[in-house]
Amino acid sequence: MTTYTTIAEDTRPLHHPKTWVGKYVWSQDHKVIAIQYSLTAVGVGLVALVLSGLMRMQLAFPGMLEFITPDAYYQFVTMHGMIMVIYLLTALLLGGFGNYMIPLMIGARDMVFPFVNMLSYWVYLLSVIVLMASFFVPGGPTGAGWTLYPPQAITEGTPGAGWGIIMMLASLAIFIVAFTMGGLNYVTTVLQARTKGMTLMRMPCTIWGIFVATILGLLAFPALFVAAIMMTLDNTIGTSFFMPAIISGGAALDHSGGSPILFQHLFWFFGHPEVYIVALPAFGIVSDLISTHARKNIFGYRMMVWAIIIIGGLSFIVWAHHMYVSGMNPYFGFFFATSTLIIAVPTAIKVYNWVLTLWRGDIHLRVPMLFAIGFIFTFIHGGLTGLFLGNVSVDVPLSDTYFVIGHFHMVMGVSPIMVVFGAIYHWYPKITGRMWNTMLGQAHFWITFLGVYAIYLPMHYLGFLGVPRRYYEMGDTAFLPESVHDANVGITIAALTVGAAQLIFFYNLIYSYFKGPKADPNPWGATTLEWQTPDTPPAHGNWGPELPKVYRWAYDYSVPGAARDFIPQTTPPGPDEKPHEH
Amino acid sequence: MRVAVVIVLLVIGSVAFHFLSPWWMTPIASNWGELDNALIITFWVCGAVFIALNLFLAYSVYKFRHRKGSKATYEPENDALEGRLTFWTAIGIVIMLAPGLIAWNKYITVPDDAIVVEAVGQQWQWSFRFPGEDGVLGAVATEHIGPDNPFGLNPGDPWGTDDILVAEGELHLPLDQPVKIVLRSNDVLHNFYVPQFRAKMDLVPGTYTYIWLTPTRTGEFEILCAEYCGRSHYNMRGLVVVDEMPAFEEWLSEFPRFGQSNVAAAATGAP
Numbered sequence: 074m075t076t077y078t079t080i081a082e083d084t085r086p087l088h089h090p091k092t093w094v095g096k097y098v099w100s101q102d103h104k105v106i107a108i109q110y111s112l113t114a115v116g117v118g119l120v121a122l123v124l125s126g127l128m129r130m131q132l133a134f135p136g137m138l139e140f141i142t143p144d145a146y147y148q149f150v151t152m153h154g155m156i157m158v159i160y161l162l163t164a165l166l167l168g169g170f171g172n173y174m175i176p177l178m179i180g181a182r183d184m185v186f187p188f189v190n191m192l193s194y195w196v197y198l199l200s201v202i203v204l205m206a207s208f209f210v211p212g213g214p215t216g217a218g219w220t221l222y223p224p225q226a227i228t229e230g231t232p233g234a235g236w237g238i239i240m241m242l243a244s245l246a247i248f249i250v251a252f253t254m255g256g257l258n259y260v261t262t263v264l265q266a267r268t269k270g271m272t273l274m275r276m277p278c279t280i281w282g283i284f285v286a287t288i289l290g291l292l293a294f295p296a297l298f299v300a301a302i303m304m305t306l307d308n309t310i311g312t313s314f315f316m317p318a319i320i321s322g323g324a325a326l327d328h329s330g331g332s333p334i335l336f337q338h339l340f341w342f343f344g345h346p347e348v349y350i351v352a353l354p355a356f357g358i359v360s361d362l363i364s365t366h367a368r369k370n371i372f373g374y375r376m377m378v379w380a381i382i383i384i385g386g387l388s389f390i391v392w393a394h395h396m397y398v399s400g401m402n403p404y405f406g407f408f409f410a411t412s413t414l415i416i417a418v419p420t421a422i423k424v425y426n427w428v429l430t431l432w433r434g435d436i437h438l439r440v441p442m443l444f445a446i447g448f449i450f451t452f453i454h455g456g457l458t459g460l461f462l463g464n465v466s467v468d469v470p471l472s473d474t475y476f477v478i479g480h481f482h483m484v485m486g487v488s489p490i491m492v493v494f495g496a497i498y499h500w501y502p503k504i505t506g507r508m509w510n511t512m513l514g515q516a517h518f519w520i521t522f523l524g525v526y527a528i529y530l531p532m533h534y535l536g537f538l539g540v541p542r543r544y545y546e547m548g549d550t551a552f553l554p555e556s557v558h559d560a561n562v563g564i565t566i567a568a569l570t571v572g573a574a575q576l577i578f579f580y581n582l583i584y585s586y587f588k589g590p591k592a593d594p595n596p597w598g599a600t601t602l603e604w605q606t607p608d609t610p611p612a613h614g615n616w617g618p619e620l621p622k623v624y625r626w627a628y629d630y631s632v633p634g635a636a637r638d639f640i641p642q643t644t645p646p647g648p649d650e651k652p653h654e655h
Numbered sequence: 656m657r658v659a660v661v662i663v664l665l666v667i668g669s670v671a672f673h674f675l676s677p678w679w680m681t682p683i684a685s686n687w688g689e690l691d692n693a694l695i696i697t698f699w700v701c702g703a704v705f706i707a708l709n710l711f712l713a714y715s716v717y718k719f720r721h722r723k724g725s726k727a728t729y730e731p732e733n734d735a736l737e738g739r740l741t742f743w744t745a746i747g748i749v750i751m752l753a754p755g756l757i758a759w760n761k762y763i764t765v766p767d768d769a770i771v772v773e774a775v776g777q778q779w780q781w782s783f784r785f786p787g788e789d790g791v792l793g794a795v796a797t798e799h800i801g802p803d804n805p806f807g808l809n810p811g812d813p814w815g816t817d818d819i820l821v822a823e824g825e826l827h828l829p830l831d832q833p834v835k836i837v838l839r840s841n842d843v844l845h846n847f848y849v850p851q852f853r854a855k856m857d858l859v860p861g862t863y864t865y866i867w868l869t870p871t872r873t874g875e876f877e878i879l880c881a882e883y884c885g886r887s888h889y890n891m892r893g894l895v896v897v898d899e900m901p902a903f904e905e906w907l908s909e910f911p912r913f914g915q916s917n918v919a920a921a922a923t924g925a926p
Contacts, residue, residue, distance in 0.1 A: 143886045218883045224860060225843035230778045230885030317861025318797040320777065320841045325797055333844060333859055367719070369727035373737055398846065400838075400857045400864035403763035407756055414752045421744045422737065424708065429736075431715040433728035438658060438720060446658055446716060450665065453708050457701040464751055466758035467694045470680070470687075470853040473846060473881040526665060534678040539850030541881045544889040551877055552850055556677050631727035638726065653731050 089613060101187035102613050103172045106194045108504075110168030113194075117201050118161035124153040126572050133565035135546040143545045144232035147216030150543065151233075152208075154219030155241070158347065159248060160201055162489060166354040167252070167290065168197060170496060171259050171283045173504070177603035178280050180268025180621045182614045184258045193258065196251035200244045207233070207240035215241045218543060220344075223315040223336050227308040229322050238308060242301040249294045249301075259287045268602075270623030274378065274655040275642070277601050277627040278364075278371060281378050282357020285385040286350045292389070293346035300339035307331065334401055341392035348485050349388040353381055355492040356423055359448050361627075362495050363427055365599045366442035367434030368638050370628035372426045375655050380419040387416045397468045406465040413463035420456055424449065435631065435638070439597070440514035444495030447522040448488050454526075455484025458533060473543075476536020479529045487525045494521070494578070501582070502592030506609050509589060513581040517574060524571035531560050598639045601627050605643050625652040659717035666709045673702075684851035684876060684897065686833075686869040689758040691853065697751045704747070762854070765867040769833040772826070775806065776838075776845035776858045778885055781824045781878060781893035782806070785907060787817030792837065793913065800841060803918045807841065810922030816914035819907060824878070824893035828870050829903040835867045846882035849895055857882050870897040 090096050097105060128149050131141045141149075172190070176183050184190045207214040216232035217225060225231045226238050233241075263284045267276075276284075303314040307328070315336040316328035364371040371377055393401060393409040427449055436442065458480040462468045471477065494517070502508050540547070540557060547553060595604040607617040621643045629640040629652065646652050683691060719725075773784040773792055784806055786792045793808050793815015800807035805822060808815040828834055838847055840858035847866065848855045854866040878893035898906065913919055 143889070147883075147886060147888075216886070222844055222883070225883070225885050228843060228885070230843065230887075232886055319843070319860045320797060320800055325800070330861075332861065334862075367727060368721075370729065370731050372730070373732055375732065376737055398855050398857055400859040400862065403759075406759050406763070410752065410755060410759070414748045417748055418741060418744050422741060425737075425740050428708065428712050428715060429733075431712070431719060433730070434715075434719045435725050435727040436716055436720045438656070438716070443658055446662070446712070449712055450662060450709060453705060453712075457705055460701055460748075460751060461694065461697050464693065464697060464755035466690050466755045466762055467697050469690055469762065469855050470694065470850075472855060473848070523661075530669060530672060531676070531678075534672075534676050537680050538678040539681055541848065541879050543883045546889060548889070550879075551875070552681050554677060560678070628731070631729050633729055 099191065101183070101191045103176050103184050103187070103190060104504075104611065104613075106190055107169050107171075107173035109194050110164055110172060110197065111170075113198055113201055114161050114165040114169060117156055117205070118165075120205070121153045121156035121161060122572055122575070124149040124156075126569055128153065129565040129568045131545065133562045144213070144216060146545045147218070147543075148214050148232055148237070151216050151218055151221075151241075152204075152214050156204070157486065158219065158351070159245070160204065162351045162485070163252070163290070163347070164197060165493060166351060166489070167259065167283065167287060168194065168255055170279075170354060170358065171287065172255070173500070174279055174603065175259055175262050175283060176266070177606070177611060177615060178277050178601055179263060179266065179271050180602050180616070180623060181262060181266040182616060182620070185262045185266050186258050189254050190258050193251050193255035196247060196254065200247035200251060203240055203247060204244040207237050207244070210236035210240060212236050217241075220337075220340060221304070222340075223304055223307065223333050224317075224319055224321075227304065227316075228319070228326070239305065242305045242308075245301045246298055249298045252290055252294055256287045256291045259283065260291065268620045268623060271602075271642075274375070275623060275626045278357040278360035278374070278377055278381075279354070279601075280357065281381050282353040282355070282360075285381050286353040289346045289353070289385050289388060290350045293343045293350065295343075296339045297343035300336055300343070303339075304336065334396075334399060337396050337399055337401075338393070341395045342389075344395065345392040346385075346388045349384060351485050351489050353385060355448070355489040356381060358496045359445050359492045360427065360430075361601065362441050362445040362492075362499055363430050364628055364630065365499070365597050366439055366445070367431050367436045368598075368630045369430055369434040370626075370630050370653075372429040372432075373422075374626065374628060376422055377426055380423050383419045384416060384423075387412065387419075391416060391463075394463050394465075394468070397465050398472050410463060410465035414460065417456070417460060417463070424453060424456065437597075439498075440509075440511060440518060441495040441499035441597075443515065443518045443522075444491050444498065447518065448491035448495065450522075451483050451491055451525065452488040454530075455480060455482075455488055459484060470539070471536055473541055474536035475532040475540045475542055478542050479532035479536060482532075483525075483529050487529065491522070494518070497582070499597070500603075501585070502596050502609075503594075503603060503606075504610055505586050505589075506592055507585050507589035508592040508596065509581050509585040513577050517577045517581065520574035520577070521571055524567050524574065527567035528564050528571065531564060535560060598637070600629055600639050600641050602642055605641050626655070629653070656717065656720055659713040659720075662709055662713035662716070666706055666713075670702075670706070681851050683853065684849075684870060684872050684874065685853060686871060687762075687853040689754075689761060693751075693754045693758045696754055700747055700751055762866075765835045765865070766833050769835040769867055770829075771835050771837060772828070773837040773839060774826070774847050774858070775841065776847070776880070776884070776891070777841040778843065779880070779887040779891035781826070781891070783821040783826045785819040785821070785910075786814075787819055787912065789814060789817055793818050795839070797841065799918075801918075803916060806913070808913050808918075810918050816912065816919065818913045819910050820913055820916075821910050825896060826878075826893065827896045827898050827903050827906045829900045830870055830873055830897055832900070833867060833869045835865055838864045838866070843884050844882045845880050845884050845891065848879050848881035849876045850879070851876045852895075855881055870895075873897045873899065
């Protein structure tokens with residue numbers, strides 16, 4: 074009888090499918106599931122991108138597109154936000170990158186529960202189908218804003234208050250079921266299936282980011298889940314969790330005693346960690362991109378890991394900074410402003426360490442590195458504007474203005490997307506075995522990077538001026554100069570340009586998949602395990618007959634005395650070598 | 656190389672944009688200069704960090720870009736440097752947080768001499784109620800709301816008899832007089848927002864919220880709803896007119912008292 078030292082070494086659960094359907098549809102291979110997750114997320118993300126283009130058209134040219142009524146506009150706003158945050162970013166970073174990278178980077182053959190992993194994807198797909206179906210129900214999708222605040226989310230003054238909101242809440246609940254199945258898998262796999270020698274403090278930052286983000290998700294999503302269930306009950310069988318006695322359409326509704334603010338607490342108890350569910354994987358991934366392409370170990374690895382853990386922990390006690398002007402007990406403001414600004418310290422450490430990794434590096438400005446630098450710039454911007462909104466009294470004039478839109482798009486839209494692009498260019502040769510076109514990659518970077526700054530920098534200033542968000546049109550507003558309209562036109566042109574530039578990206582990926590030159594198995598000279606697989610792309614089971622053994626941390630770049638400027642984690646130490654340890 | 660130059664240009668461009676753009680805070684019309692000051696302190700601290708970090712980023716990329724034969728330094732940790740960076744970051748945070756918390760304490764502490772006015776939101780319009788000579792707003796409940804009683808005052812509550820009802824979207828406030836604005840919603844969340852006053856707070860159905868401020872200059876200022884409240888959110892406008900005290904009193908005297916209404920008359924049995 075064989076004994077196994079780790080779960081990951083046990084190849085028995087690896088059922089090798091024989092048919093095309095078994096390999097690519099009902100697949101239990103984490104890599105195929107990752108691709109399924111990614112393609113679905115990007116597909117639904119494109120819907121959200123088109124919706125944002127339509128919103129921008131209305132803001133720049135009010136009334137030009139006749140089908141964008143106020144109802145339609147608010148439906149676009151809502152669906153754009155929800156899709157981007159949940160169904161694109163969360164699904165892509167955890168379901169996509171998490172699935173692909175965890176087993177490969179820790180030296181496992183697959184997730185520990187491959188069947189549950191497969192179910193996770195199919196349930197996620199169901200949540201996407203339910204969400205998309207809401208475009209076709211009577212009254213259309215909900216237009217309650219992505220925060221879905223009651224009472225308006227379920228009263229008739231809001232578009233989609235009938236079917237739309239039910240579909241949205243159902244889709245969210247289904248998504249959370251899917252996430253939980255995937256998330257339990259990721260956490261268990263990281264804890265139980267690391268190969269020999271892969272101690273926690275030898276894991277690449279990518280895995281640390283994904284691991285901690287998944288734990289956050291497992292703790293935070295239940296709050297959204299119960300909020301969705303409670304609102305569904307309020308909406309369908311007349312409970313009053315969130316519904317006080319109110320008037321709607323001229324008549325008193327049959328509710329009393331509920332608290333709209335309770336919903337906001339539940340929503341943001343999920344919603345703030347959600348920011349870090351997106352940000353932490355991006356932090357982790359970008360650390361590895363910077364380190365690899367600067368040929369230098371990530372500066373202060375131990376601090377970087379602890380910063381991820383501390384940020385993750387603190388993210389659970391800052392949620393009410395989204396609610397300074399919500400009418401909650403005003404004394405909460407002191408606590409939440411303090412906890413929020415404290416979180417800036419470990420976050421700033423991370424930024425310093427990224428830049429200090431570049432310092433005295435040997436920086437190869439390849440496309441993934443360009444996106445990593447783009448990330449640092451946009452994240453510095455978005456992080457600093459967070460200090461405005463986190464600091465309770467500074468938030469008062471800025472809350473619910475375009476400043477908020479500018480801030481959160483920079484910090485949790487643009488900067489994670491920069492990392493996503495960088496990561497796709499970085500790992501594409503391993504995933505497909507082909508290399509992309511550099512010129513197209515650079516064009517994609519420059520248009521996207523400069524374009525997004527042209528979109529969001531002016532929004533901060535419109536916010537200082539006081540332009541409120543979620544306005545279908547400004548109409549005649551005395552305090553707004555005519556130049557505000559010009560700003561809207563300029564922003565829209567930049568937004569449409571950036572949107573169109575994504576075609577370059579898709580063209581590059583699709584063309585290179587078929588016609589790109591064959592890629593080297595380790596084109597960047599990276600140390601981490603996923604680059605040391607026997608096959609490129611990695612075969613089912615990842616490692617051939619023998620699991621890799623890990624002898625060193627993930628960042629042995631440019632080690633003095635070494636023959637090359639990187640030493641893979643699988644290379645045993647030389648006779649005189651004492652590898653760096655934590 | 657190119658990217659280093661572009662980062663520098665973006666920093667210069669951002670600074671130029673700040674000084675050249677026509678968009679900045681509207682001229683203030685209330686006592687909330689402290690909110691502006693806290694914002695401006697935050698702006699300059701963050702602006703300096705933005706410039707310094709990005710210039711350092713650009714310099715690093717430029718100086719250490721790959722050239723033939725170049726090699727990276729091997730330096731896994733530098734605890735002393737990390738400690739210093741943590742310390743100075745924490746100092747920067749305190750510099751921003753302290754004025755913010757002090758201003759917030761003032762923001763939520765209503766002075767004793769403030770007069771009271773209630774702002775009521777209902778999809779998608781504003782109305783207002785003054786407490787009358789007794790200084791107390793009469794009790795209200797959703798169940799009392801009707802065509803004759805849009806404010807939902809309880810006809811049995813004597814404190815409500817002298818309440819002055821301004822059933823239109825224009826509110827006048829006296830100059831230099833602190834005012835506590837009690838906020839109430841009959842249906843969904845709204846937010847009472849006058850950009851020139853800076854102050855802002857949600858109206859929450861089922862409970863009361865408040866802000867306070869002292870108008871510091873006369874003029875007309877728009878009220879914008881700043882919490883999404885349904886399909887006509889963007890049309891939920893109102894107007895605040897800041898008057899000298901005599902003009903304010905004259906304006907207020909034109910509005911009816913709740914005691915004069917049919918509902919109140921029916922409740923007390925008066926003819």
